Amino acid sequence: NAGVTQTPKFQVLKTGQSMTLQCAQDMNHNSMYWYRQDPGMGLRLIYYSASEGTTDKGEVPNGYNVSRLNKREFSLRLESAAPSQTSVYFCASTKVGSSTDTQYFGPGTRLTVL
Amino acid sequence: AQRVTQPEKLLSVFKGAPVELKCNYSYSGSPELFWYVQYSRQRLQLLLRHISRESIKGFTADLNKGETSFHLKKPFAQEEDSAMYYCALLHGSSNTGKLIFGQGTTLQVKP
Numbered sequence: 388n389a390g391v392t393q394t395p396k397f398q399v400l401k402t403g404q405s406m407t408l409q410c411a412q413d414m415n416h417n418s419m420y421w422y423r424q425d426p427g428m429g430l431r432l433i434y435y436s437a438s439e440g441t442t443d444k445g446e447v448p449n450g451y452n453v454s455r456l457n458k459r460e461f462s463l464r465l466e467s468a469a470p471s472q473t474s475v476y477f478c479a480s481t482k483v484g485s486s487t488d489t490q491y492f493g494p495g496t497r498l499t500v501l
Numbered sequence: 502a503q504r505v506t507q508p509e510k511l512l513s514v515f516k517g518a519p520v521e522l523k524c525n526y527s528y529s530g531s532p533e534l535f536w537y538v539q540y541s542r543q544r545l546q547l548l549l550r551h552i553s554r555e556s557i558k559g560f561t562a563d564l565n566k567g568e569t570s571f572h573l574k575k576p577f578a579q580e581e582d583s584a585m586y587y588c589a590l591l592h593g594s595s596n597t598g599k600l601i602f603g604q605g606t607t608l609q610v611k612p
Contacts, residue, residue, distance in 0.1 A: 437598070479545075482598075
């Protein structure tokens with residue numbers, strides 16, 4: 388099992404450019420999440436998908452869109468990147484049910500917006 | 502509102518000293534709490550969860566409902582414990598598996 392994978396690992400964008408961060412999991416988890424990690428702010432939830440076909444806003448959704456392509460894949464799109472979106476982005480997944488499992492994290496994408 | 506607070510950004514100790522990373526939470530029901538760790542250049546991983554009542558890598562954490570705390574402790578710090586530690590609370594109002602994270606504490610263990 389690869390667990391949770393993310394691409395790319397690093398990306399540099401210019402202000403106004405767009406890009407999509409990809410995330411996939413092979414653990415048959417039903418819920419997936421996108422976080423951003425900033426110094427002194429901890430991890431903040433951007434969007435999540437509780438199950439295939441559903442997505443919901445988290446704490447900091449502005450400037451982002453998501454797509455739950457299928458049960459395995461959950462992508463995050465920046466339509467017009469801004470310097471404030473410079474951050475490390477983590478994808479995570481978990482199995483939610485009668486006994487909710489812990490969240491498993493991907494390796495992260497380090498994004499710089501110039 | 503559900504909230505997790507880690508009051509220390511940085512905790513610096515010498516090898517062999519006791520360690521306590523503080524975590525306080527705000528939640529009206531029965532909380533489910535976790536500690537995650539992120540070693541340098543690695544992904545976040547679960548360290549322990551309170552319902553398991555286990556000790557991982559010598560770390561323990563006890564839920565204190567009266568003080569709404571879930572502090573992480575280790576009696577003798579090792580250099581390999583240096584990492585970022587996050588306390589997290591399972592969001593209780595919906596069956597989504599969402600976690601609310603604290604701001605994180607960097608533990609630095611000096612030789």
